[in-house]
Amino acid sequence: MTERHIDFFEFNNSIFSMIREISHKIDFLLQDTANDLDITPLQLKMIITLYANKDKMMSIGKLGRAIGITGGNISNICKRLEKQGFVNRIRSEEDERVVNVILTSPGVDAARRVNDYFQHLGADLPEEAINLNLKTIIDELTSLDLLLDKYISRSGL
Numbered sequence: 451m452t453e454r455h456i457d458f459f460e461f462n463n464s465i466f467s468m469i470r471e472i473s474h475k476i477d478f479l480l481q482d483t484a485n486d487l488d489i490t491p492l493q494l495k496m497i498i499t500l501y502a503n504k505d506k507m508m509s510i511g512k513l514g515r516a517i518g519i520t521g522g523n524i525s526n527i528c529k530r531l532e533k534q535g536f537v538n539r540i541r542s543e544e545d546e547r548v549v550n551v552i553l554t555s556p557g558v559d560a561a562r563r564v565n566d567y568f569q570h571l572g573a574d575l576p577e578e579a580i581n582l583n584l585k586t587i588i589d590e591l592t593s594l595d596l597l598l599d600k601y602i603s604r605s606g607l
Contacts, residue, residue, distance in 0.1 A: 483567055487560050492517070493531055494564065496524075500537065500553050501561035507540075507552040525549070536560060 480491040487494065499516050500508060508516070514524035528551050531537045536557035542548035553561070572580055 479568075479571075480564065483560075483564055487536075487563070489531070489534065489536070489560075492519070493527055493536075494560065496527060496531065497536055497553065497557050497560050498564055500551060501558065507550045509542075510539075510549045510551055513551055531557075 476495075477491040480494050484491045484494045489497075495517050496513060499513060500506070510524050510528055511521065513528070514521060517524075519527070528537060528539055528549075532539050535554055537551050537553055540550045540552065542550060
């Protein structure tokens with residue numbers, strides 16, 4: 451008899467394991483550029499997240515949620531990046547409790563360095579295969595996110 455659903459514990463362990471491994475590998479790939487900029491891979495991830503954001507400005511809270519860092523920690527990291535000249539922090543005029551973060555010119559340059567680095571690494575790889583694989587991964591993760599939303603909805607949370 452076939453199982454109707456994958457075993458929850460197997461699924462949970464597999465997902466957590468993959469997320470940790472992928473995060474570790476991304477940190478590893480960002481390490482050289484981060485060292486060159488005298489920042490940490492986590493700080494570089496923040497710069498990349500801000501650069502990829504359509505509005506080019508994010509609240510500290512939204513930025514923290516995007517990279518999985520809590521309020522106090524994200525504020526301290528933003529403060530350090532501001533001291534190093536990569537970002538500006540701007541208090542919201544509508545709500546003074548909200549602090550927004552925007553990249554400075556050196557912050558934009560740092561994000562572009564990451565892009566150039568990854569372009570260099572993938573230069574001899576077939577672009578259409580990379581794009582197809584990345585799109586498939588994103589599509590499948592989106593499907594997983596929607597499935598988990600359904601589970602959350604059914605749980606009453």
